[in-house]
Amino acid sequence: MTPTAAGSTADTTPDALLIRGARPYGEEAADVLVQDGLIAAVGHDLEAPDGAEVIDAEGCVLLPGLVDLHTHLREPGGEEAETVETGTRAAARGGFTAVHAMANTTPVADTAGVVEQVLQRGEDAAWCAVVPIGAVTVGLGGERLAELDAMARSRARVRVFSDDGKCVSDPVLMRRALEYVKTFDGVIAQHAQDPRLTEGAQMHEGRVSAELGLTGWPSVAEESIIARDVLLAEHVGSRLHVCHLSTAGSVEIIRWAKQRGVDVTAEVTPHHLLLTDDEARGYDAVYKVNPPLRTRADVEAVRAGLADGTIDIVATDHAPHPHDAKDREWDTAAFGMTGLETALGIVQHTMVDTGALTWRDVARVLSETPARIARDTDQGRPLEAGEVANLLVWDPRPSAEVDPEAHASRGRNSPVAGRSLPGANRLTLLGGRPTVRDTQLVAR
Amino acid sequence: MKHLISIGDLDRASAIELLDTSSRMVATQERQMRKLPTLVGTTVVNLFMEDSTRTRISFEAAAKRLSADVINFSAKGSSISKGESLKDTALTLRAMGADAVVVRAPSSGAAHKLAHSGWIDVPIINAGDGTHQHPTQALLDTFTLRRHLGGEQKQGECSGSVDGSGLDGLHVVVVGDIMHSRVARSNVQLMTLLGAHVTLVAPPSLVPVGADVWPCDVLYDLDEAIALQPDAVMMLRVQRERMLGGGYFPSAAEYTRRLQLTTERAHRLPEHAIVMHPGPMNRGFEIAGGVADGRRSVIVEQVAAGVSVRMAVLFHLLASNAREES
């Protein structure tokens, strides 16, 4: 059973759905017929079968359903911040048909039992596919490998392993993890942060931290780990994925590694494409995130890296927190920002509307490549007849002010609250079933 | 000005006005009846989430000499040390009817949060937040500097009025742990705002990354700074823990050799130069005992100025606000 097919039922799905006039990949308009959970036909002037619902999507962009490789759903253990149910509702509203649930829960997703539990919760919620990520080390302790093979062979079919939130900083352990996951074509997703260089770190180390008197999180703490890891991955011939890359130097290291042929992929978050460390000036901890918001030069570098393919994907690092964890002094507040419901708006604003990416590129960085990295089978697929209908109809024309109170996520810690972002989720289909219509969730 | 959180809240005119008011407060303190009725019926809360008896007593004396009621709310043995948040404490103080809160906290930005989070709506005075700012300390340092060296009396005694003047043309050297010093940050801003030139001296490991854009010079060598013949030298307290935990410098002996203001170094300063220290001092570490007690030292005077400056700040924030309301 694939994670995608799981949990999707045809309860309220119309017999057939004809999406008229949307532009696949933002290109030439076409009609798309969805039937029995699959794309039945793509073409011009398609006939609507009897009983089919016809959706006028003229001017909208048709994309494969978005795939997030980096989501903190918080369940089990962090239900005050988010649950699988609320997190996947948020994902659906953001246009996602799959999320990859990070392992830093309580208990940690470091056994087959926990990852299967998360998978089951995702199937029950059925707002999008939930693909569990397994921990690399037992309890995220960074000391010994978790039972990676058991998780890989469990019903959750884990392929991505990460201690995210913590760095696998021990070079020997990292080497072993990279080697070990080759058995089942797995990948280690590294949260690159040298722990010694970031003790007590609160924000990007630079001019703003010097002024605000907040302990710095230097770029080199990220870059030195990435440099080490790409060399390790090259040495043992393994697959490495770099989470939430945030600095200009990191982009250069990834570019160099790819030129050498290292099997490395990298992600950037929407917030690192948009915001800088200047946001810390008001000591509003909603802007406290790990890795921290960097400088304008870093923002320009990660945009350029995403545009030229050095950075492979955008992933949200959606990290909801209870209000009290943010409404406090900066140095005692939690790290993290929500992202699922604003990700595509930010990508459109920073990359598409600026001409740096086409919509076809967006399909690549927010759907096809994350699915390929995670070896998801029915996600990020071509918009062709015969494929599972995991689809997003996105209207790029309207824009709206972000109101976290209206979000489906339990987290209200959106760094773009009050900002205007372009685009609206016109329709999201999960296995042919609408999960969102005109930005509103559709109950099953 | 509703709050005093950072020197960035001041412009040159308002800073000079605060210093001039401080001068008037000094004058009142020389009278027999030192207590002024200005803030009768006003409650000032000293919220100290970090130990600092000196600063707390200074604020308490300032408030009482303006006839305010003072409530001391300290971390030790209080609900704060039992994990109550700054936010809950603020809500408590609001319920108690505080008219102003003086806050000292270990978190950078704590005073800003109190002032701008909607938890409590009264004037907030920052009495030191983490490694960010300590604006009243900078005001009292500047007040002391101006009294000795300001106006036209650079070479003379502190006699004539310096009201209305800044620190134009003065060169001040600040020595020590710049990275962890809220005093240094506030002083660089205030002294340069008032026209002084500031040179910071520290081992490179105690200069924050990003300080390159500060409006001052940075040197690593105290002798080089003294050769520039500054008008004043301010020595900062250096915590010995910085050696062990952070490895910021190798040993006390090496620090002392390179950066202590010794009698010999003090001797090389120009005749009129003064020596300052925000306290508490590590005698024999960053400053030699003989220099601390020597003729150039204005360290005790700084303490006295602290009360007057804090009276001026309370006066501006509370008495003028009261006038606006009526």
Ligand SMILES: [Zn+2]
């Ligand atoms: Zn992370």
